[in-house]
Amino acid sequence: MADTSVQSRKDTLDKDLDKFVHVGEAASFLSRGLVAPGLALLFLALSAVIASLYVMGQPGAVVIVAAAAIGAYMALNIGANDVANNVAPAVGSKALSIGGALAIAAVFETAGALIGGAEVVATVSRGIIAPESVGQPTIFINAMMAALISSALWINLATWIGAPVSTTHSVVGGVMGAGIAAAGLWAVNWFTMSGIAASWIVSPLMGGVIAALFLAFIKEAIIYQDDKIAAARRWVPVLIGVMGGAFAAYLAMKGLSRVIPMGAGQIAAVGIAVFLGVWALAHIQVRKASEGMENRNQSLRALFKMPLIISAALLSFAHGANDVANAVGPLAAIVATVQANEVTGAVGIPLWVMAIGAIGISIGLVLFGPKLIRMVGQQITRLNPMRAFCVAIAAAITVILASALGLPISSTHTAVGAVFGVGFFREWYTANSSRRKAYLERKVDRERQARNGKKAAAAKADRKREMPSELEEDLPLGIAGYSFGVAGETSGAGAEIARRKLVRRAHFTTIIAAWIVTVPAAALLSMAMFMLLNLIS
Known part of the structure; x- marks a missing residue:
């Protein structure tokens, strides 16, 4: 009888210990889920502190500090949602791990934002709402603040449900909605809006067409040749050279031209010179890497991995230059208006404002980006390094051209359009080639x-x-x-x-629907937020 009692106590003790173990495991799991939000909140606090160091003692310092925290929140959401499009092809094709892709994107996003983002920031901060239509600085500041808050909230919601929406759509819709609420329909610069709206249609089409053309060339000139390795030795260096030349021309346009005046011809000469140099180096490297390779597509994939990694870096740089405007364009407008105490057309971009946007995008990518990276890179259509290279280089060229013109196009539209372009071209080519x-x-x-x-x-x-x-x-x-x-x-x-189809139609319709809904949703949310801020102030 005593043995039975002892055994019962042992069984009860074991059950209690198991419960403690399960509780500990559950607590550990929940705590891991809180690490990313905790680090994000820390970045928001640091952004506010940095802003306070620059504006301490100035009139309206509290408003600037609050706007800096909200701009940092916007940058985090852009990194979580939009940057996924830049590295998703490399991850989906298994050319890069998630960790490697995050590291590359973080470095080049930051560099692109700091080197080439100022022109597009000016477009977003002052080009959508006509400054003269909003005479009172307080109203203009509330409008920009409402645009930041509403677009950030919308992108956060989209990221949470796994939808790759356009952050450019969100911020432009937010600025437009706040402008309408502040001063009516006539406050919006509809000429600028029409150009931006046209770019939303042109950018996915351009990205898709360029990606399809690159893939058509690779299939015709390399994949479906009897001697694949010989064809790859001939053409892969050319493709790498094209990518290097485009990147060099963009750097010359954005960076060198600020130090040394350069015309279009000189910029083109820089691009051509770098193309030739990169082609020569790539020719040697590809020939060396292809020695002893079997005449298989698997060998071609290995040759395309490094170009794909480089193209992912190029696209990240271009995205940083173009989409930092979405995070800090309204913030720059707020800072300029508070410091001048008037609404003017001229706006300067302080370095600390650019830094908050650039670093915030990178942090948002690292903390929250993997979910959408997997969605874009793996679930729309099957990608290998060759197709992913086409997606990345097409999106990069499109975004670079738009950023050079100071036009805030949607990098999401461009990159996802390139993915769809590759998939739909594969369907056509498989049936008709x-x-x-x-x-x-x-x-x-x-x-x-x-x-x-x-x-x-x-x-x-x-x-x-x-x-x-x-x-x-x-x-x-x-x-x-x-x-x-x-x-x-x-x-x-x-x-x-x-x-069956090579592109998942469900994703196609879902993404198109999300693109259509984003602008009106952000605009309506911004109107409501502007009214709330006016009541508070």
């Missing part, structure tokens, strides 16, 4: 001859190994266990696969 069909027929003929000889077993192993790189690349996401007959014809379950 005569080169692909002829290549697969030649491949099957070689395999048939091998089966008739002593190398039947080896040919079967090669076919099994080649199938993912030659045919699976044109299958929808999530397909496995497919079977193909001669010349790539599908049979049985393969017929169902052939009817």
Whole structure:
């Protein structure tokens, strides 16, 4: 009887100890989830402290400090939502790990914002609302504050539900809504708005077309050539050179021209010179890296990994130059208005304002970006390093051109449009390419001859190994266990696969719907926020 009592106490003690263990594990899990929000709050506090150091003792210092914290909050949300588009192709193609992508993006986002962001900041801060239409500084400050708060809240909500919305849409909608609430429809510079609205349509189309053209070239000139390695040695250095030349021309336009006056011809000369230099270096590197490689698509993927990483860095730089405006454009307008105590057309961009936007975008990416990185890079269409390179370089070229013109286009539209462009082109090319069909027929003929000889077993192993790189690349996401007959014809379950699409239509419709809703939602929220701020002040 005593033994039974002792055993019961032991069982009860074990159960109690298990409960304590589970409680400890649950507490540890919850605490990990609070690390990112805690670090984000710390950054907001530091931003407010930094702003106070620069404006301490000045009239309206409290307003500037509050605006700096809100601008930092906006920058965090841009990093969490928008920057994912820059590195998602590299992550989705497995060329970069999440950690590596975050590190590259953080460095180049910050550099792009500090070097090339001032022009676009001026467009956002003063180009959407006509300054003369809002005569009182307090009203203008409340309008800019409402725009910051509303756009940041909307992007935060979108990130939480996993929707890659346009942060440019959000901030422009917020500024427009606040301007309408402050002074009516006529306060908005509709000429500027029409140009921005046109860019929202042009940018995804341009990104998609450029990406599709790059992919068409790679397929025709490299992938569906009998000697893939020789074709890659010829053309991969050219592609890397194009990327290097574009990056150099942009740096010359944004950086060197401030020190040394440079015209369009001189900037073009810099781009061409760097293209030739990068091409020569890449030619040597690609030839060395391709020695001993098998004549397989898997080998091509290895050759494209480094160009893809470089293009991801280029896109991050371009995004930093263009989208820092979304975080600190309204903040710069608030600072200028408070310090001048009047609403004027001229606006200076203090370095500390740019730094808050640049660093905030990078921190937001590191803390909250992985969710949307996986969505854009892995769930819309199947990406490999070659397709991801096309997406990244197309988005970079488009965003660079827009930033050079001082036009705050949507980098989300551009990058996601490039992903869709690659996917839809693959659908068309798989169904219509005569080169692909002829290549697969030649491949099957070689395999048939091998089966008739002593190398039947080896040919079967090669076919099994080649199938993912030659045919699976044109299958929808999530397909496995497919079977193909001669010349790539599908049979049985393969017929169902052939009817499926390479781009997930559900994501396409969802993203388009989110793009349409963002501007009016941000504008309405900004109107409400402006009225609330007016009541408080």
